[in-house]
Amino acid sequence: MAEVILRHIAKAYAGGPRVINDVNIDVKDREFVVLVGPSGCGKSTLLRMIAGLEDITDGDLLIDGQRINERAPKDRDIAMVFQNYALYPHMTVYDNMAFGLKLRNMASDEIRQRVTNAASILEIENLLDRKPKDMSGGQRQRVAIGRAIVRNPKVFLFDEPLSNLDAKLRGQTRIELQKLHRDLQATMIYVTHDQIEAMTLGDRIVVLRNGDVLQYDTPLALYNQPANLFVAGFIGSPPMNFLPGRIVSSDKEISFESSDSTVRIDLSMSAHQAALAPYEGRDVMLGIRAEHIREQPIGLSQRNYSAETATLIDAVEHMGSEILAYFTIEDRRFVAKLPGDASVTFGQPISLFWELDKLHFFDTQTEQAIR
Structure with missing residues (x-):
């Protein structure tokens, strides 16, 4: 060969x-x-x-x-x-x-x-x-x-x-x-x-x-x-979820804040802090995969998760071993991949946790990953 x-x-x-x-x-x-x-x-x-x-x-x-x-x-x-x-x-x-x-x-x-x-x-x-x-x-x-x-x-x-x-x-x-x-x-x-x-x-x-x-x-x-x-x-099915926002800081705390301030994630304890520090006050795109949005912080300590996000379920797809739960944040469709026995239904209010160390951030001008 x-x-x-x-x-x-x-x-x-x-x-x-x-x-x-x-x-x-x-x-x-x-x-x-x-x-x-x-x-x-x-x-x-x-x-x-x-x-x-x-x-x-x-x-x-x-x-x-x-x-x-x-x-x-x-x-x-x-x-x-x-x-x-x-x-x-x-x-x-x-x-x-x-x-x-x-x-x-x-x-x-x-x-x-x-x-x-x-x-x-x-x-x-x-x-x-x-x-x-x-x-x-x-x-x-x-x-x-x-x-x-x-x-x-x-x-x-x-x-x-x-x-x-x-x-x-x-x-x-x-x-x-x-x-x-x-x-x-x-x-x-x-x-x-x-x-x-x-x-x-x-x-x-x-x-x-x-x-x-x-x-x-x-x-x-x-x-x-x-x-x-x-x-x-x-790459990935379902595709990665994306949410535009900016990097803000106050009292030595660095956070991601979505465009309409619906979502705010404290990043001061995450692995992203150093890479995002130069982006203070600048727009970025946040990405997270469906399997890294959970109903409960199972198996990991609370510090590994962002503050919970409250939302309503727009649609549910039962896949057998897993459930795809769809919801909307600031006019953007999101999907969470939950266990097959999760009790979620259409129109149900739910609180979801985002894994901090599984977040991705991208420069909105170059579209390159921020690392």
């Missing part, structure tokens, strides 16, 4: 603006890296540049230490799995998987061994004589992956391969892809707009917006230490 390095990669179409801006990414040998972001962020374009299907305007692309900007796709030793499977409808599964190897004039015994091994890994040995029309979407996706495996490439590229599958099958296939990565010990780069796919599959995740890399880190780091407002709101 191989390391993939992108150095100052940029892409611009003739007569138009840049769609990829100065991207710098190192994908380690045998690492599973996910490119994620909203539609139009440039993730598929970036993947196609690695594959050689899009020209690189500026920068250097290296695979296994060699610059390959001008190499044709067939000479890059990569295999790509597309969203639409791209199987030949008149061929059997065996012939679909073997076709690329036959074009290379590989010996038939070697082809048979590679196809059989790939089919075994993907558990599709019983499908080798079928044609695509006789299979489910999940089975066809496995065949498309198998066609990539038989090539034994240095790098696997996946372009939203699960987007045509239903929710249950997507979940099953995510697990199969994790197992496949472990079994093959392969370098994989995967594009998706689904942050749940990104969080569950990636060793590291690249978050893109408008052609820029906003953060490149492990799933837990993105979730617990988002670098900016966009990443904080994009």
Whole structure:
């Protein structure tokens, strides 16, 4: 397998603006890296540049230490799995998987061994004589992956391969892809707009917006230490709650006060005090995840929580093991993730506690995290 390095990669179409801006990414040998972001962020374009299907305007692309900007796709030793499977409808599964190897004039015994091994890994040995029309979407996706495996490439590229599958099958296939990565010990780069796919599959995740890399880190780091407002709101389900306000101080006490003074949180005993001191009198954005808003300060001392916030429940979603309770603060919809046995109902008044050490603060001008 191989390391993939992108150095100052940029892409611009003739007569138009840049769609990829100065991207710098190192994908380690045998690492599973996910490119994620909203539609139009440039993730598929970036993947196609690695594959050689899009020209690189500026920068250097290296695979296994060699610059390959001008190499044709067939000479890059990569295999790509597309969203639409791209199987030949008149061929059997065996012939679909073997076709690329036959074009290379590989010996038939070697082809048979590679196809059989790939089919075994993907558990599709019983499908080798079928044609695509006789299979489910999940089975066809496995065949498309198998066609990539038989090539034994240095790098696997996946372009939203699960987007045509239903929710249950997507979940099953995510697990199969994790197992496949472990079994093959392969370098994989995967594009998706689904942050749940990104969080569950990636060793590291690249978050893109408008052609820029906003953060490149492990799933837990993105979730617990988002670098900016966009990443904080994009990663996580339900999304992070946000509340605008300002940092105020009096009598050596530093606090966050919401824009309409509905919420005031004493930060003098929190880990945020030093980082927020330069923001006295300035606007900031507070963020908190749903699971860090609780009915009671269970398991932690009272000092680890902000003063309770009294509110009315707007809506309740029972998820079985947990309850999503929605409420409004200063015209902003908030959600708290409560235990499944919590007794909350629509229109009920409730007092909620916010975990002080789980709060996030962002500069409203730069949108960067304050740390």
